[in-house]
Amino acid sequence: xxxxxxxxxxxxHALADPTRRSILTRxxxxxxxxxxxxxxTGLRLPTVMRHLSVLEEAGLIxxxxxxxxxxxxxxxxxxxxxxxxxxxxxxxxxxRLDRLDAFVMMARKDGYR
Amino acid sequence: xxxxxxxxxxxxHALADPTRRSILTRxxxxxxxxxxxxxxTGLRLPTVMRHLSVLEEAGLIxxxxxxxxxxxxxxxxxxxxxxxxxxxxxxxxxxRLDRLDAFVMMARKDGYR
DNA sequence: ATCATGCTTAGCCATACGTCTAAGTATGAC
DNA sequence: GTCATACTTAGACGTATGGCTAAGCATGAT
Numbered sequence: 001x002x003x004x005x006x007x008x009x010x011x012x013h014a015l016a017d018p019t020r021r022s023i024l025t026r027x028x029x030x031x032x033x034x035x036x037x038x039x040x041t042g043l044r045l046p047t048v049m050r051h052l053s054v055l056e057e058a059g060l061i062x063x064x065x066x067x068x069x070x071x072x073x074x075x076x077x078x079x080x081x082x083x084x085x086x087x088x089x090x091x092x093x094x095x096r097l098d099r100l101d102a103f104v105m106m107a108r109k110d111g112y113r
Numbered sequence: 114x115x116x117x118x119x120x121x122x123x124x125x126h127a128l129a130d131p132t133r134r135s136i137l138t139r140x141x142x143x144x145x146x147x148x149x150x151x152x153x154t155g156l157r158l159p160t161v162m163r164h165l166s167v168l169e170e171a172g173l174i175x176x177x178x179x180x181x182x183x184x185x186x187x188x189x190x191x192x193x194x195x196x197x198x199x200x201x202x203x204x205x206x207x208x209r210l211d212r213l214d215a216f217v218m219m220a221r222k223d224g225y226r
Numbered sequence: 227a228t229c230a231t232g233c234t235t236a237g238c239c240a241t242a243c244g245t246c247t248a249a250g251t252a253t254g255a256c
Numbered sequence: 257g258t259c260a261t262a263c264t265t266a267g268a269c270g271t272a273t274g275g276c277t278a279a280g281c282a283t284g285a286t
Contacts, residue, residue: 008131013125015125016126018121019244021121024202028205028206028209033263043244043245043246044246044247045263045264046245046263046265047246049264050245054243068251068254070262076203076206082195082199083199085134086192090189090192092142093141093189096141096142132274146232147233148231156275157277158232158233158234159234159277160274162234163273163275167273180283180284181232181233181281182232182233183232183233
């Protein structure tokens with residue numbers, strides 16, 4: 001399904017990989033250059049670069065190059081849509097519980113029990 | 114990377130598809146049988162079934178069969194780990210801001226500005 | 227018993243993903 | 257200029273994903 005909602009799909013997809021999540025966590029602590037992000041993962045540089053570009057395309061990190069080193073930094077507000085989606089789901093669910101409640105009330109009033 | 118954290122990876126992966134998110138939203142409103150979940154998607158049944166099993170393996174929905182119809186229902190607490198991860202990231206980020214703050218304070222005290 | 231309904235299974239297909247190696251390019255140090 | 261560092265690009269490779277069709281197999285209705 002295409003279903004224009006590319007933001008969330010990109011975000012969730014980016015977060016679905018443990019390597020990418022650990023990179024992100026590391027960047028939440030402090031900006032870091034590519035090589036230093038790569039070493040703890042045990043992965044080759046090109047592989048890590050790919051993960052980084054997935055994160056960047058999702059808007060979760062930003063990078064900038066200074067001389068020959070590229071430094072990556074988290075973009076904390078990028079997680080906002082995820083949180084918003086979660087809240088929305090919760091709201092829908094709770095509205096449903098409320099409807100159920102109302103139904104039970106009504107049933108009582110109408111003489112059940 | 115393997116990195117035992119299969120929960121979050123399964124969850125995020127399940128949420129990374131718009132069809133699956135819309136199914137989930139629908140189920141947040143009310144439990145629904147497979148055929149009725151399928152029709153609005155424009156996808157064939159087997160395809161939808163696959164999406165459903167992804168959702169189920171991630172623990173996001175539960176299903177039960179009664180006669181020949183299978184009914185799916187959301188498992189709202191399944192989103193908890195996602196929310197927890199988000200909170201954790203935020204905490205790390207904020208701890209960093211605090212450290213920065215502290216640093217600035219110290220710098221001032223030591224005579225800068 | 228027959229038939230329609232509702233899911234299931236099996237298998238195909240194209241594309242995307244995660245990983246690698248090998249060979250660039252650009253920059254800083256000597 | 258030479259060399260090491262730090263990416264970057266290109267391409268290969270196996271697996272996973274998302275979609276399909278075509279047959280199954282129960283179950284409910286007639």
